[in-house]
Amino acid sequence: LNKGDVVLRAEGLRKTFGGLVATDDASFAVERGSITGMVGPNGAGKSTLFNLVSGFYTPDAGSVYVNDTEVTAQDPHEVAREGLIRTFQTPRKLEGMTVREAMMVGATPQAGESILPLFLSPSKVTAEERQNLDKAEELLERFEIAHLIDEPSTDLSGGQLKLVELARAITTDPDVLLLDEPVAGVNPTLANDIKRFIRELNEEGQTFLIIEHDMPFIMDLADPIIVLDQGRVLMEGTPEQVRTDERVIDAYLGG
Ligand code: ADP
Ligand code: MG
Known part of the structure; x- marks a missing residue:
């Protein structure tokens, strides 16, 4: 190579x-x-x-x-x-978050919880983060789970969680x-x-x-x-x- x-x-x-x-x-x-x-x-x-x-x-x-x-x-x-971005064998626990919130946490490369305060002040969401979230929503549509976006992520099946993880990861390009x-x-x-x-x-x-x-x-x-x-x-x-x-x-x- x-x-x-x-x-x-x-x-x-x-x-x-x-x-x-x-x-x-x-x-x-x-x-x-x-x-x-x-x-x-x-x-x-x-x-x-x-x-x-x-x-x-x-x-x-x-x-x-x-x-x-x-x-x-x-x-x-x-x-x-x-x-380089990776997903985990066991998807991370996203307790207390809807799918949309979980996607937002993942909208910055492996930022983890650091973006969480943004939920409290949506005005602080940057243009780039907004764009990433739009992209994440597009991916959910493509993965045929867009209807789950406002569901608690704990209600998802293992396979659906894997798709959310995949969408989160792809969003970071x-x-x-x-x-x-x-x-x-x-x-x-x-x-x-x-x-x-x-x-x-x-x-x-x-x-x-x-x-x-x-x-x-x-x-x-x-x-x-x-x-x-x-x-x-x-x-x-x-x-x-x-x-x-x-x-x-x-x-x-x-x-
Ligand atoms: P695989 O993913 O191929 O099944 P792993 O990489 O999980 O294998 O594990 C390789 C070896 O290292 C195993 O013997 C496993 O028990 C050991 N191992 C992996 N992670 C740890 C850890 N954090 N502490 C102790 N042993 C570990
Ligand atoms: Mg393994």
Whole structure:
């Protein structure tokens, strides 16, 4: 890959928790414009790698680059400002907020609660934030959940919450969007919709790195696919290469 074609690069990432090595010498790159998949057995280190590249964990060794800018050990909001946004395996609790309010909290890159006081003084909403909220509402329409905008977010199903998370993330216009298990616990019909939305957004230029446990889903959606095993990158290839690789079969069967 040429320099400008890489939106995210991880080099030699290592993270230990006490005596446990969660990832070791993990290196990979995400090509601009791709839907890159990340798979591996439970405990392989997928979520840890997401936390390392998005600034939620500090690596013990190794480096992270977003658009060729080094972001190693920077805070999540600094990494977000460079263009990397991630969603969580379990959507964050949005108790007490309607969907609209939840979208507003997400209208600034990983700003978290800092924008909450704006609800009390709408006049302080900047033009940019207003624009982001409009964009978020458009995305909810596209995701076919616009009718839920004034509902308490706690009334949403797991799948609907995942769509709200996706809309919030897209609103910030990231260079690369990391999704951690976007269809975990989602019914097959909605999972198919989510696949279609991701594909459409990708056709419009959005780059994705997606962890997913559901093999048929990720094999159908992503190319290339990075396979992790025991904290290391076991291989990277097309879905067909991954499907037929002896090492991958062994890793899953050996569990
Ligand atoms: P995956 O997402 O591939 O299932 P994880 O990255 O969640 O795997 O976990 C990799 C390993 O690191 C597992 O053995 C897990 O128990 C351990 N681990 C992950 N996060 C922590 C943490 N915060 N504290 C202690 N151990 C952790
Ligand atoms: Mg995980």
